[in-house]
Ligand SMILES: Nc1nc2c(ncn2[C@@H]2O[C@H](COP(=O)(O)OP(=O)(O)OP(=O)(O)O)[C@@H](O)[C@H]2O)c(=O)[nH]1
């Protein structure tokens with residue numbers, strides 16, 4: 317009898333053991349984060365493929381091709397994308413930790429930098445990642461007129477949560493075009509040095525401005541993207557970014573955006589408007605009827621009032637910059653030589669193009685993106701806004717409503733009411 321009991325006990329123990337094994341085998345399974353372009357979990361050390369549509373299949377060797385599967389493809393469930401949380405009452409606003417479910421836009425960050433900018437750009441990247449990109453993992457394209465060194469690549473790749481790409485600028489995009497009179501350009505630099513015009517004596521600054529005006533969007537690794545966000549070394553982001561600015565641009569049909577605007581030094585652009593007028597005359601088909609001329613000119617287009625969007629921050633549409641309209645504009649300016657005979661900046665060039673060739677509602681002011689590039693700050697107006705966005709900027713520093721800013725003009729032109737409290741920040 318004792319032997320029989322022992323057998324029963326043994327059976328019970330074995331059955332229990334089997335149940336435990338089955339429980340653990342099925343219980344340790346978990347649902348992975350869905351691998352839509354949006355959902356890839358971030359692993360800064362793993363280079364995942366870019367988020368764009370896959371490149372076209374290469375034409376294959378017929379013999380090696382698989383037989384065509386005649387069965388209908390299994391239906392793929394469309395991910396149920398939630399609307400973006402734009403204000404604290406929207407669902408998902410408080411979730412600043414998990415990877416955002418998406419969708420992702422076909423977009424990238426872009427930075428033009430020298431190897432020596434490494435620690436200053438590292439600082440900018442860290443803030444962009446902390447305030448936004450660690451939840452979105454967008455790619456980052458770095459561009460340089462010299463090859464990037466290993467240290468630059470190692471540090472930036474470790475900081476960016478998306479993929480990183482490193483492009484060298486082709487010489488023709490960073491040199492004097494053949495129609496430029498080198499002697500004349502040299503005299504201009506000497507004269508500007510005497511007059512102490514900032515960067516007036518610099519050749520590389522001029523190549524930089526011409527490159528940012530006409531070529532960065534044609535760089536090899538930029539070609540696959542539709543939207544860009546420009547980031548410079550030494551900039552600060554002062555508030556959390558709760559929604560995807562790229563997605564905002566796409567969903568609201570925006571093509572260009574800014575956070576700071578101001579007046580350009582006239583000494584650097586004395587004939588830029590003459591060339592612009594030539595362009596308007598020769599290419600009337602490119603001028604948008606419902607444009608922002610009132611932002612650029614106080615006399616109906618006769619003269620330029622020097623207002624421009626500060627281009628060290630931009631989120632914009634690359635296909636617009638690659639359009640025939642923008643190309644024709646840039647070519648007129650480039651032929652006139654003002655990048656070298658004066659010191660035209662890419663900020664007034666982009667701004668005039670956006671102001672004349674885009675519908676006014678296609679230009680967006682990102683009030684929610686608090687930003688600093690020496691010496692100006694955009695810090696959102698309104699205490700509740702700053703608390704909601706967990707900002708750490710000093711509201712007194714906000715440049716938007718001060719006399720040297722053009723942002724009031726942008727608001728007036730677009731019939732936008734200025735936020736409560738703007739008067740207190742006007743001086
Ligand atoms: N590769 C490369 N990048 C440059 C060069 N000069 C400027 N840049 C980059 O071009 C962008 C604009 O240059 P900045 O020197 O910041 O010009 P700025 O913003 O007008 O002036 P700052 O007040 O000095 O910031 C930055 O992203 C720089 O890193 C250059 O000679 N080579």
Ligand SMILES: [Mg+2]
Pocket residue numbers: 548549628689
């Ligand atoms: Mg700068």
